[in-house]
Amino acid sequence: MDKLRAMQVFVRIVEANSFTKAAETLGLPRAALTATIKNLEAYLGTTLLQRTTRRLALTPDGADYHAQCLQILDAVASAEAAFRGAAAARPRGTLRVDLPDAVGRHVILPRIAGFADAWPELALTLSFSDRLVDLTQEGIDCALRVGDLQDSSLVGRQVGSMRFVTCAAPAYLARHGTPHAIDALRHHQGIVHFSGRTGRPFDWDFVVDGRVVKAAQVPGRVAVNNADANVACALQGLGITQAARYQVRGYLERGELVELFSETPPAPMPVSLLYPRGRMGAPKLRVFAEWITALLEREPDLCQVL
Incomplete structure (x- = not known):
């Protein structure tokens, strides 16, 4: 079994939350993906995915293995980019971002064309919500959130402070x-x-x-x-x-x-970019984190409190 390829297939299935969608993006028959996961689970001696007719869900072992796969695949991509030159490190593909409804529409959306123009090989999928999203299950690369962070399985990088x-x-x-x-x-x-x-x-x-x-x-x-x-x-x-x-x-x-009560204003709240562990090495996520940090730094009501 090609373990690296199996990891890539596993991660793609989790991101797509579907064997069928993952097969389409990989250009492989669905049966090939099913066989890959079956062989991988047999090799590891554990169940990675719980499959029903309607959805997929990671088992606890599956979630741990997924996090390890992301780190390994990012390390491989970084090593390859170092030898293949700058062109390999350019952000490309689809970046899926979930934004708080109000901040997304009033602050991010009016300026998103600047980011899109800077990275023409990158496609954007933006969703607007204030709910607790499951980044892994819903195939979302990162989410911007306001307030104290709750989910310890994600990495939180503070990019601003809301007054x-x-x-x-x-x-x-x-x-x-x-x-x-x-x-x-x-x-x-x-x-x-x-x-x-x-x-x-x-x-x-x-x-x-x-x-x-x-x-x-x-x-x-x-x-x-x-x-x-x-x-x-x-x-x-x-x-x-x-x-x-x-x-x-x-x-x-x-x-x-x-x-x-201008002398006693409400306490500011942190604005954080959340993403799964091991993902920040991905060029598309790295450039978005840099862009949104710089964007909020220029906003007097959203820049970080020093």
């Missing part, structure tokens, strides 16, 4: 008054922004004398699970909210929203 602001529309403040103390928020209306993934409201916090202070839940009649909807409700005077500063900067400058 937030507490704000309200002038019409709301005219009707209800302007709160001057954090404790006063309990007597106001807030827009409840909850996670579409967990259903839990996002906490309100403030940095006071270098410490992060959690505020009591601000009551509200309107709840949304979308960042743009959160801002839209604030603009209509439905309550006070905490929102990403990059989303509301223009509204603040034009006076359509008013910043509150």
Whole structure:
């Protein structure tokens, strides 16, 4: 058995999440891939993939072996590139990226043509979601995420920091008054922004004398699970909210929203690029990580906090 070829076939099946799709991209009969995996599992003495009529799933041993395969194949590709010259190291193929909905549409998408023009041999597949994606099972090369990282099976590389602001529309403040103390928020209306993934409201916090202070839940009649909807409700005077500063900067400058508690802003959140272990050696992922880091560094509300 050609073990290196078997590793390549195994990784391609996992990326495609399908024997049939992997066979098409490799230009091989589906039966050949089935035989390869069967022989590989027999050689290793373990089951790598659990197969049903609808989907594939990695077993625990399969997930560990997949991570090792990625490292080995990346090492082989790097070694070959070192001898074959710069042309072999050019990013090519398809780069699949999952982006947070609001950041993706407002920050990344308006500038993505610059990246595409820089790397014409690279095709892009962009998805926009705030859910917890399974990069391996869904064949995604990397994902941009905001907040503390949860999945230890992935590598997280911080590429920025998102600043937030507490704000309200002038019409709301005219009707209800302007709160001057954090404790006063309990007597106001807030827009409840909850996670579409967990259903839990996002906490309100403030940095006071270098410490992060959690505020009591601000009551509200309107709840949304979308960042743009959160801002839209604030603009209509439905309550006070905490929102990403990059989303509301223009509204603040034009006076359509008013910043509150500017001396005690909410704590920033890390913006990280997530990818499976052993993948950063891939040229397509390396150039995207460099590009998005440089892009966020130019954004005053998203660059890393030093």
